Amino acid sequence: MPPIDAIRAFHDELTAIRRDFHANPELGLEEHRTAEIVAKQLEAWGIEVHRGVGVTGVVGVLRKGSGKTAIGLRADMDCLPMDEQTNLPYRSQSPGRMHACGHDGHTTMLLGAARYLATSGDFDGTVNFIFQPGEEGIGGALAMLKDGLFERFPCDAIFAMHNRPGMEVGEFAIAPGPSAAGGAFFDIAITGRGAHGARPEASIDPLLVACHITTALQSIVARNVPPADTAVLSVTRIVGGDAYNVIPQSATISGTARTFRKETMELIETGMKRIAKGVAEGFGATAEVDFRVIFAPLINDPAQTDAIADAAAALVGEDKVDRAKPPGMGSEDFSFMMEQVPGAYIQLGNGDSAQLHNPAYNFNDEATPYGAALLASLVERKLARASGG
Incomplete structure (x- = not known):
């Protein structure tokens, strides 16, 4: 049978x-x-x-x-x-x-x-x-x-x-x-300086930094990954702040990256760390990247x-x-x-x-x-x- x-x-x-x-x-x-x-x-x-x-x-x-x-x-x-x-x-x-x-x-x-x-x-x-x-x-x-x-x-x-x-x-x-695709999860922890929402000049706004890093990250696939390769980098979460009138001390960007080659994943990780550090320092903040390959x-x-x-x-x-x-x-x-x-x-x-x-x-x-x-x-x-x- x-x-x-x-x-x-x-x-x-x-x-x-x-x-x-x-x-x-x-x-x-x-x-x-x-x-x-x-x-x-x-x-x-x-x-x-x-x-x-x-x-x-x-x-x-x-x-x-x-x-x-x-x-x-x-x-x-x-x-x-x-x-x-x-x-x-x-x-x-x-x-x-x-x-x-x-x-x-x-x-x-x-x-x-x-x-x-x-x-x-x-x-x-x-x-x-x-x-x-x-x-x-x-x-x-x-x-x-x-x-x-x-x-x-x-x-x-x-x-x-x-x-x-x-x-x-x-x-x-x-x-x-x-x-x-191989897949990675990432978290970017941004540390600035908190202040009253009415006095932004006293702050180093981590949410502003997070938004600029998020925009800049898109350049990795657009300008660093060879066109013959396939890659996706998606920011899926930005978290920071608890009140309408408080500029927070910190913020976190999270998301995922997908590629078909280990070398491309390494390129994305390197580019992400470079961009996060550089953009954050440009605003007077700091950024730490936790990049974890979850799938080959x-x-x-x-x-x-x-x-x-x-x-x-x-x-x-x-x-x-x-x-x-x-x-x-x-x-x-x-x-x-x-x-x-x-x-x-x-x-x-x-x-x-x-x-x-x-x-x-x-x-x-x-x-x-x-x-x-x-x-x-x-x-x-x-x-x-x-x-x-």
Whole structure:
């Protein structure tokens, strides 16, 4: 029986699991309930389970035959710190927490693949099911790597997927090379001199300095980054002051930078520190920059890209697989794992849903069999028994 047919036979059970995850979302590195449900499901299917990998991460290990090749399949588990605005019967029961990126669906699809491979899968080798915490800028991938992920669970190739609103259910998209941008968060702390709002001459106004720095920062992409590169620098927050008649002592500028090359990210950091210091000193203030790289650029390995795209084409037909997906400026910390092991990251359609990180978003349960079957069939293709070619 093809994997997708076998998985559809327990689709209702997977849907119930996914909706339970959705109703009980957990923030990054706090996914204790989610992780325990994952671990118990894996154990019920006879899969070797390792808890607490990278704080709340879970790794399931499934071996069949005598093959030496190992494949890693990864899903993220955390939610976002935002309120849900839906009327779903399984909407979030935790104020300020919501699965608005579909990680509840990603976790469920990997569970579906694990169940199929444990009970029906025909392969020769090892599969490591990697359930990662803290993807949303919390450092979950790095936590797992620091905990010896690939030393403890060696992989010859790794794969992951993400749902994509606006793309039809049953369709996939991928391309070799850059897929998602590297991302950094930054805070610029400006210190001036506070004064009464009626006596600005006695102040060194940090808000005025912040506005000039914000404007000047736009010159980095416009005048420092080569036109052939792609970069985004966005100031998303300026904070300072508490009263109408008080010029504050300090202000903070915060935001994000995105690029596809480490060298470009380093250029942005250098330029930001130069501009912030120079502009602030020109006004008699000081500025300190805290620039933190949160995501590496995600680069799909060509051979592994072909492997998962071929598996998708075998599942749904070549006409439903876009092999030339343009890279996006969003970021994904699976990139840190792919810096150590060659891999590929594919998009699957979520249908006509709200966009990611939107309070009205919901993962489409109809996509679950497609994602689970792709991961399962990829393993069977890459770890095919010798007798089967």
